Amino acid sequence: NAGVMQNPRHLVRRRGQEARLRCSPMKGHSHVYWYRQLPEEGLKFMVYLQKENIIDESGMPKERFSAEFPKEGPSILRIQQVVRGDSAAYFCASSPRGSPDTQYFGPGTRLTVL
């Protein structure tokens, strides 16, 4: 049973470009969480999704950031018009149905904005 997959592992974008980060949850997991880790800081919750539904997006910046988890395919975190302050590691976690307190983390995507 493969773990949580994230790709790409490293992403470099220039200011103003779009960044798309993908997360494939563990098989059988229908809950996905996105977190951001700034250098030398802890993880900050961004958004919690189930298939085709955003459950809690209280940690998402109001502009430029969006997330989806379609019926088929991976969850996508999209950052439009990236700025240098978006440079961070973005981690995805998944959990089984009904067990949001047990999350399995992916290896993360490290975004660098030039």
Next chain:
Amino acid sequence: GNSVTQMEGPVTLSEEAFLTINCTYTATGYPSLFWYVQYPGEGLQLLLKATKADDKGSNKGFEATYRKETTSFHLEKGSVQVSDSAVYFCALTTNNDMRFGAGTRLTVKP
């Protein structure tokens, strides 16, 4: 709101030393408490957890006890190894999201 405060690092120890990393929390309701470990260049791995007061989580020689009276969940290990060098995160969850502490970097020297 819910929050976690953990001991600031970095912490540097010699091999076989005793480790304590303090963690206290603020939460409404009855949170579950966790310790995660992050090795260089990797994602977080669950180290141990406790879901109710007085529970003790343990794994790989690490342990932590859920203390409701002091709202704490301190991580301890009796004898650290070089391979324990990593960043350790205390976390809690009550509903849909998980709140993390800022992390404590541990370096163990031979």
